[in-house]
Amino acid sequence: MTTISPHDFPPATYVSATWLAQHIDDADLIVLDATIDREAKPDGGGLYRDGHALFVNDGHLPHARFADLFKAFSDPLAKYPFTKPARDALQAVLRALGVTTRSTIVVYDRLNGVWAARVWWVLRAFGLTDVAVLDGGMRHWVRQGGALEFGVAPIAPAGDVVLRETPGYLVDLAQMKAVVDGERDAKSFCALRHRDFTGEGSDDPRRGHIPGSRSLPFADLLDENGLFEPARLRVQIDAHGIRNEDTLVLYCGGGVAACGLALGLVALGFDAKRLSVYDGSLSEWRADPTLPVVVGE
Incomplete structure (x- = not known):
């Protein structure tokens, strides 16, 4: 099992690009891409949509799996975007992504880490604590010489993670x-x-x-x-x-x-x-x- 030991931060908060490069091939490491795409509107606002097209066409970190913050890590039927998902629905999503009871999860995005942080907090709210965010996200990974992969992520073997919601988060x-x-x-x-x-x-x-x-x-x-x-x-x-x-x-x-x-x-x-x-x-x-x-x- 990979143990998160990030640079100068408490466990399960941030990890550096250097740490991730050293562990990217670890069997129990799950890397999640939480990218959201934003299209600028003439009035200065933005239209948000899931970033799967960016994940496929513009690249993602090696072995990364796409974390759909709109439909999978939120409740798609809720009145407001990014509402907390139901436990059973999120558990099914994580199992489909290959998350097991032994997994260490690192989340990133290609903005400033804010989307990754939402996934991180939602996972903590459901009892997963061996989760961290890549400091600087994909941009810093690339600046540090990190490799990218392209295309659709392969289907992962089903996981067996069990979620338990923690009140208060x-x-x-x-x-x-x-x-x-x-x-x-x-x-x-x-x-x-x-x-x-x-x-x-x-x-x-x-x-x-x-x-x-x-x-x-x-x-x-x-x-x-x-x-x-x-x-x-x-x-x-x-x-x-x-x-x-x-x-x-x-x-x-x-x-x-x-x-x-x-x-x-x-x-x-x-x-x-x-x-x-x-x-x-x-x-x-x-x-x-x-x-x-x-x-x-």
Whole structure:
């Protein structure tokens, strides 16, 4: 069994391209490509779709298997994108990808690791802890001279992984409202870029953030090469007065960037069991006109 021993980070958070290159052929290692494709729209927005075409045509890491974040690692019938999948459905997906009770999983994408972090957090929510994210993703892998493969991934031998959901990793609207109303002792943080937190430059009447929350953007935790920079997060933690014993609820637009922030916090030594991601995030919160949003700081 491969044991994740990443560079300077706690186990099962980030692994380096060097570590992965040394273990890429390990029998028990499963590499998952969580790429999402984004087509820019004229209004500045984006149309998201699964990245399987990129996986096939533009290449993927050796032995990688495609992790469909739209249909397989989320509930495709849910009202909001990227909603937590059902346990049995996710277990069937993982078994089809060849994940066994002995597997070590490394997830990557070709953006900034945020999609990979969502898969990482969902797997942790269902009891899998021997999972890590490739620091810097596919871009850094290529910059380091890593090889790529092309085409459809071969069908993997069926796995036997068993999932058990762990409460608290992904929380719902009622639990988020309990934080806002002071009924739950927790601090809330928004992982979106600061301008999205404040609503700056937007004319959306539902712009802004959830009351009582503070801004801690995931994108600000990465260096110019897309690598996680612990010192940047430490500065933010100190500025916000966050303590290791605090309970934190993280959110963003759709429960994705918040998982990147959770990954950074765990990599810095925070207990994952004291962190929650609001699954519906602002997609759900803003959809209810009775729920308040705050513009500005």
